Amino acid sequence: MFRRRRREQPEQAVEREPAAPTRESGPWDADEAHPETERIDLGGLRLPHNPDFDVRLASVGDQHVGVVVLYEESSLQLQALAAPRSSGLWDEVKTKILNQAKHLEEREGPFGTELAGEMQVEGNSRPARYLGIDGPRWFLLAVISGKAATDDAVAEPFIDFIKDVVVVRGDEPMAREEPIPLRRPNEQPNEPGEQRPGLNPFKRGPEISEIR
Structure with missing residues (x-):
């Protein structure tokens, strides 16, 4: 069971009014003004709390490389990657996905x-939607699969979830498309320079670790 991240309390007696968000919805960058609500703190991602969702870390070995959210008969896979300061990654990633998956088409x-x-997936066909969001020095890939990929009403809770995700890029140097490190709540961050493998959205998950 994930523990929710509590809103931080100011140490000083005088509270500063938080800056108002400049956009209607996210995903948010940790350094921009965004709604201060309780979130699950996974290091590189802070996720909104939805009691109906089963949230899990996707791991390769002992490295956490993404998040899988299960809801009814559908799933949402999230992965945050480091991106260049000068340009986004979605156009490039989209081309790679289209080269590997022949039964996808672009839409708004x-x-x-x-x-x-x-x-x-292992020889079986499954409905899917790939959503890419370019942020400041990060890229968020969201893959919705199952019934929610074809039914907008079922997908709406997933879309609302994505809109309230906070990405914590950090200031450390990272290679292009390197996964932004994740961790269990209250777990110490990875040591700098530690190797972190990628998450392949075309294969059935790497090992899924559920946080209790």
Whole structure:
């Protein structure tokens, strides 16, 4: 069971009014003004708390490389990557996905251009939507699969979830497309320079670790 991140209390007697968000919704960068609500703190990602969702860390070995959110008959996979300061990654990642998955087509979605169609998982076909969001020095890839990939009403809770995600890029140097490190709540961050493998959205998950 995830523990929710409590709103930080100021140490000084005089509270400063938080800056108002300049956008209606996220995903948010940790350094921009965003709604201060209770979130699950996973280091590189802070996730909104939804008691109906089963939130898990996706791991390769002992490295946490993404998040899987399960809800009814659908799933949402999230991965945050480091991106260049000068440009986003979605156009490049989208091309790579289209080269590997032949049954997807572009369409407009809540975050701009997305890919929708079928993904192959161990020889089986499954409806999927790929949503890419470029942020300041980060890129967030969201993959919705199952019933929510074809039913907008079922997908709405997932979309609302993505809109309230906070990405914590940090200031340390990172290679292009390197996964932004995640951790269990209250776990110490990874040591600098530690190798972190990537998450392949076309294969059935790496090992899934549930936080109790």
